[in-house]
Amino acid sequence: TQLLEQSPQFLSIQEGENLTVYCNSSSVFSSLQWYRQEPGEGPVLLVTVVTGGEVKKLKRLTFQFGDARKDSSLHITAAQPGDTGLYLCAFNMEYGNKLVFGAGTILRVKS
Amino acid sequence: DSGVTQTPKHLITATGQRVTLRCSPRSGDLSVYWYQQSLDQGLQFLIQYYNGEERAKGNILERFSAQQFPDLHSELNLSSLELGDSALYFCASSVGQGASYNSPLHFGNGTRLTVT
Numbered sequence: 001t002q003l004l005e006q007s008p009q010f011l012s013i014q015e016g017e018n019l020t021v022y023c024n025s026s027s028v029f030s031s032l033q034w035y036r037q038e039p040g041e042g043p044v045l046l047v048t049v050v051t052g053g054e055v056k057k058l059k060r061l062t063f064q065f066g067d068a069r070k071d072s073s074l075h076i077t078a079a080q081p082g083d084t085g086l087y088l089c090a091f092n093m094e095y096g097n098k099l100v101f102g103a104g105t106i107l108r109v110k111s
Numbered sequence: 112d113s114g115v116t117q118t119p120k121h122l123i124t125a126t127g128q129r130v131t132l133r134c135s136p137r138s139g140d141l142s143v144y145w146y147q148q149s150l151d152q153g154l155q156f157l158i159q160y161y162n163g164e165e166r167a168k169g170n171i172l173e174r175f176s177a178q179q180f181p182d183l184h185s186e187l188n189l190s191s192l193e194l195g196d197s198a199l200y201f202c203a204s205s206v207g208q209g210a211s212y213n214s215p216l217h218f219g220n221g222t223r224l225t226v227t
Binding site: 092 | 113115144153154155156159167169201203209215216217218219220221
């Protein structure tokens with residue numbers, strides 16, 4: 001059983017389109033992290049959301065933490081080929097010693 | 112560049128063999144984490160060390176073991192290898208005892224293990 005459900009599993013869009021990917025759980029989290037992983041590389045931290053209802057922006061990426069701190073979304077505006085990659089959400093278990101990842105959303109942006 | 116160095120980048124070996132993967136954490140980071148990434152299981156936490164001591168254990172098989180040395184580098188030993196052990200193995204490091212807002216994980220670029 002996945003503690004974090006990410007959807008969609010795969011997304012292929014044209015350059016310039018907008019998209020949203022989701023990270024859901026039945027558990028309440030003290031914080032949630034989003035990572036992007038490009039082929040041949042390790043995951044890179046994009047953002048950590050901590051407060052219920054929090055919205056964080058990173059250029060064209062907007063991250064939102066649900067009010068109940070059970071879910072999060074990532075919205076990309078005007079996607080570019082450089083946004084292509086695997087987007088992972090993750091939360092801490094065991095007082096931060098164990099970072100648990102969702103299965104991820106594979107995003108492909110075509111030019 | 113995350114500052115985390117993993118060697119080798121690629122490893123091809125036969126079933127039943129034993130291999131050692133090496134990780135050098137970012138300068139100043141005391142925690143090292145090992146993860147396994149496969150197509151069917153995703154990114155799975157294996158084990159964490161902090162300043163030489165084991166801190167947390169995940170889905171690590173008994174055939175696998177790890178340690179962190181006094182200079183803080185870490186090694187992951189995989190023995191009696193099976194075909195299903197083929198995967199990407201990532202090392203990550205953080206400055207604190209666990210991943211947190213103030214102590215995020217920094218990942219290396221992984222070792223791709225192929226067991227034939």
